[in-house]
Amino acid sequence: MTERSPMLPPERTRTLILASALLRGAVAAGLGLGSLAVLVTVLWISSPYPDSGPGGALRTAAGIWLLAHGAELLRPDTLSGVPAPVGVVPLLLVAGPVWLAHRAARDAAEPDEGGRRPSQAGVFCAVTAGYLLVVAGAAAYARGGSLRVVPETLAFPVALVVAGAAAAGVWTAAGRPFGPLPSWAPLVLQEAMARTLFRDRAATACRAAATGAAVLLGGGALVVAVALGRNAAAAQESFLVLSGDWSGRTAVLLLAVALVPNAALWGAAYGLGPGFALGTGATATPLGLSGAPAVPDFPLLAAVPEPGAATPLNWAACAVPLVAALAVAWCVLRVAAPADGPRARAWSPRETALTTGLAALGCGALMALLTSAAGGPLGTGALGAFGPVGWLAGPAALAWTAIVGVPAALLVRLWRLREPGWAWRRDVPEEDGRKDGKKDGKKTEDAGKKKGRRGKKADPVEPKRTAASATPASAPAATPSAPATSGPAAVPEEDAMDDEDDAGFEPYDFLPTDPWHEHGKDWHGKDLHAKDLHGNDWHGKDGREARWASLKQGSGGLMADFPAHIPAALRSDEPSAAPADTDGRSTRGAQGGPGAPGATP
16 A cells, blocks of 8 residues: 555655565564464353453463463462463474564565565564564563563563574575675685585585484474374373363363474484483483473373383384484485486595584584473472473484484495496596507407497408598599499498598597697697607507597596597598699698698697
């Protein structure tokens, strides 16, 4: 409506863009809060015994919405009269607010119809400010409800979560660039990010770290599912005891679904080794459950292992970090030594190990962040510590992925670059200098087989000469009525096909990269029998073979093993004498050979 208003200029000003971004942030926060308020209101209406009026239900919805951003809540109505903290964040609820803030910043940072992109810093600040205004209003409104917000947690982590989601939205609108860094970043890091090779290594490490964390999360979910399957009766009994009416059971079911990502992270921390805390005096690890656990009555907690020594089934959870480490190594090897790439482009062992180590560091950081958010206090006494400990789970993930992933990446790289399987991709070995210009019998036989054309066997033939050298200078020109197969200048069928394939061929070769020609020899001179350093004829068979071997050696394994096709005009081991024309000039020089004036090799 503001764009179509006749009172506004046709082009949007910076103030209008920032106002629009501020409004987008506020709308995104309102959508998240309104959706959760509708759900809580429906459950309150369907409850046969509501504890409070609609105001209490809406305040509870505001508290739960702030809890989804990472805020810590206080429950004042307790039996002891001491407010009990609620610090376990249902991670599935976090996805909604984060996605809304991300989308608002992404849409606000998109270029307008004229192709002008608004200021990214301005859009980020405006969207974040609009969202946090609604957060502050919701915190003030929930102050008198059954779930109150701890004010200190509004700055961290609520504001940090909102700012991170908005920054990701602006980055997405810009095309997800991997650099350049802002001007306030260290100069060394800016120079490193300016190099394409560094950006490729960093992007590979980030993808591998995300893959490792995802495998750990999926493996933890599998561990929890197996444990719940073994204790299905206890989980069902807990679900039925918590509430007797369908609205209460629906609320319990929705809360359990929202806590599924938390349970998956608990299972991942259990497989990594540090395990998770079940109160201040109990810890569950693959080695067993020690201490006296303080476990509330909840269906997902039926997956907690039984007290006592661990069994081989509990030890099997350690396969989760092992698979995650192998996944990290596989992601790095997809770029470091791809199965269908040339060997020359494979990374060195140092680069492979360093990138895998960086990926392991990123995986450890992600797991430390996620496991810290998956746990928290549920009370002031025995439930003051509940869930995994981030500063233990993160280093454990780093150790698993580094100790297992780095050697696995190096071993698989070595296996992929082995000679038997990658013979067609190996680097061309340096050939020994052959002064006599002859090959061994086996190579000569293979070369003879490859010279056959159109399925014909390669028989020893006499050295062929060019048409100009085979026809005397005084011979009359062939008439159209002359038969093609008669006369001394008749050409066999195979030679005719070779000459037809070599039409337009000029007898020049690539310039050498090595000093094969004699120093001081004039390149444009008329001496067509220049010798290389091995004494071979430059235009002879041995010289061509030497040049072909050097080109293969310098190509890094990209050239085939079979020799180049030798045209019919150059198959003679001896140089042919060029006939002279009527003016006394050689026919070879007139045709543009190396002896021609002004000819360019």
